[in-house]
Amino acid sequence: MSYLIRPSHYHALLDMKQTELGIKQIKEFFQQNLSSELRLRRVTAPLFVLKGTGINDDLSGVERAVSFPIKDLGDQKAEVVHSLAKWKRVTLADYHIEPGYGIYTDMNAIRADEELGNLHSLYVDQWDWERVITPNQRTVHFLKDIVTRIYSAMYRTEYMVCEMYPQIEPFLPKEIHFIHAEELLQLYPHKTAKEREDLITRKYGAVFIIGIGGQLSNGEPHDLRAPDYDDWSTMDPSTGLPGLNGDLLIWNEVLDRAVELSSMGIRVDKEAMLRQLELTNQKERLQLYFHKRMMNDELPLCIGGGIGQSRLCMLYLKKAHIGEIQASIWPEEMRKECKMLGIPLI
Numbered sequence: 001m002s003y004l005i006r007p008s009h010y011h012a013l014l015d016m017k018q019t020e021l022g023i024k025q026i027k028e029f030f031q032q033n034l035s036s037e038l039r040l041r042r043v044t045a046p047l048f049v050l051k052g053t054g055i056n057d058d059l060s061g062v063e064r065a066v067s068f069p070i071k072d073l074g075d076q077k078a079e080v081v082h083s084l085a086k087w088k089r090v091t092l093a094d095y096h097i098e099p100g101y102g103i104y105t106d107m108n109a110i111r112a113d114e115e116l117g118n119l120h121s122l123y124v125d126q127w128d129w130e131r132v133i134t135p136n137q138r139t140v141h142f143l144k145d146i147v148t149r150i151y152s153a154m155y156r157t158e159y160m161v162c163e164m165y166p167q168i169e170p171f172l173p174k175e176i177h178f179i180h181a182e183e184l185l186q187l188y189p190h191k192t193a194k195e196r197e198d199l200i201t202r203k204y205g206a207v208f209i210i211g212i213g214g215q216l217s218n219g220e221p222h223d224l225r226a227p228d229y230d231d232w233s234t235m236d237p238s239t240g241l242p243g244l245n246g247d248l249l250i251w252n253e254v255l256d257r258a259v260e261l262s263s264m265g266i267r268v269d270k271e272a273m274l275r276q277l278e279l280t281n282q283k284e285r286l287q288l289y290f291h292k293r294m295m296n297d298e299l300p301l302c303i304g305g306g307i308g309q310s311r312l313c314m315l316y317l318k319k320a321h322i323g324e325i326q327a328s329i330w331p332e333e334m335r336k337e338c339k340m341l342g343i344p345l346i
Contacts (some may be wrong), residue, residue: 002116002331004338005255010320011342013167022165023313023325029160030312031104031127033153038102038146040129043091045084045105051077054288057229063113072298080110080205083306085229086290088130089267093291095298102131107306118255118321121328130304138266138301140210143244144178146152150248150262151176156314161316168318169255176216177204180241181211181222195220200248201258211243212263223247228285228294230265234272254313254320264305265279270295321345 014022034040048068049055056065056079065082069075075242081087084107091103106248107128109199114120158172179200188196201207213225213232225232230245245265249258268276273294277283285291293299310325321338323330323345330345 002182002334004334005118005257005320006337006341007254007256007320010254012320012344018165018342019295019317019319019324022031022161024038024159025164026161026313027309030153031158032131033156034127034150035104036151038104038129038131039100040102040104040131042083043095043103044106045128046081046087047105047108048078048080051079052288054228054290055082055086055090056081056088057226059231063111066110066112079141081107082111083107083108083124083126084128085130085201085267085304085306088128088304089229089302090290091301092130092132092291092302093293095148097132097300098135099132099134102129102304106309110339111253111273111274113114116330116334119259121310121322121326123328125309125324125326126306128304129135130302131186132300132302133266134264135301138231138234138244138269140238140244143210143246143266144208145180145302147176147246147264148153150264150307151206151208154261157312157318165317169315171205172250173205175179176206176208176209176248178208180239181209181214182216182241184209184222185216185218189218196222197249197258197260201251205251208246208256209249210246211241212245212247212265216243220248225283227268227280228273228291229267229278230263231268231272232265233235233276233279238254250315252315258313259315260308261315262305264303266303267301268294269301270297 065079065080068079105128107126109124162168162170184196212223213221230241235242247260248262249260254258310322313325321343327346
């Protein structure tokens, strides 16, 4: 079901030619900064993988992957990737990447089950990155350090955009605010998870919510996560709270709400994966290719995530709809209404 946010008094600050140039500059500048901050090398990524290997990302575990038969493989099924969380970990192993270094790639996906709107499209483009870590770096402290580095790249990119287009005013705070999902629940116990995100992000401008996927004191997770990539169940000794992952949110002034730009985290080790598969009643996954390599200690410890390219451009260029950044398919009624609202969809 599609849903359109109708910002009041919206007008595009850039025409379509300026927008296309801005998209190009943002993508080139940000990925160079991200690569330098985290010491990442670019690799080539697949658009699809074989079904049944366990390599495709299951996201929250309910989204259907787009699939098709391959004639030359006896009609064996391939799936368009949802993201590359597991594929990247296999690639780190196969490329023999050392601790302290990693990879990034352009990830393109089709998510047929998305509810289309200002922030959600059938087409997903993001920078997927992954970096090898050591056992003693599997801590919330290290997670925060990596998030801070990524945010620094975002902050520098904003400066570049505002220099390029003076009509765009800076809006990012100098520092990002960290909070655990349980602490956020205690702050706003009678609000939904989305309402809590909006309240905290409106207050601080840029927020990283730690602990996405683990059960909170109200008996529910802040949001769903698949059990076999992010580690959302390991307890932090300093706080006693579970989770070595999180979501990075920025306050979107145009849409008047928090927007998730990145989901990331320290990945599961063997113990965490077994625990999370058991918690979610999915231990049958241990028979899949990816999970067998994990259990045989063939994959490195790592941290990684994805950063939405179109969402990032949308935010910097003060756009009201992701369809102003990327070409996709939209309901005809949405196209008509956007035109009436002065929102030019590509």
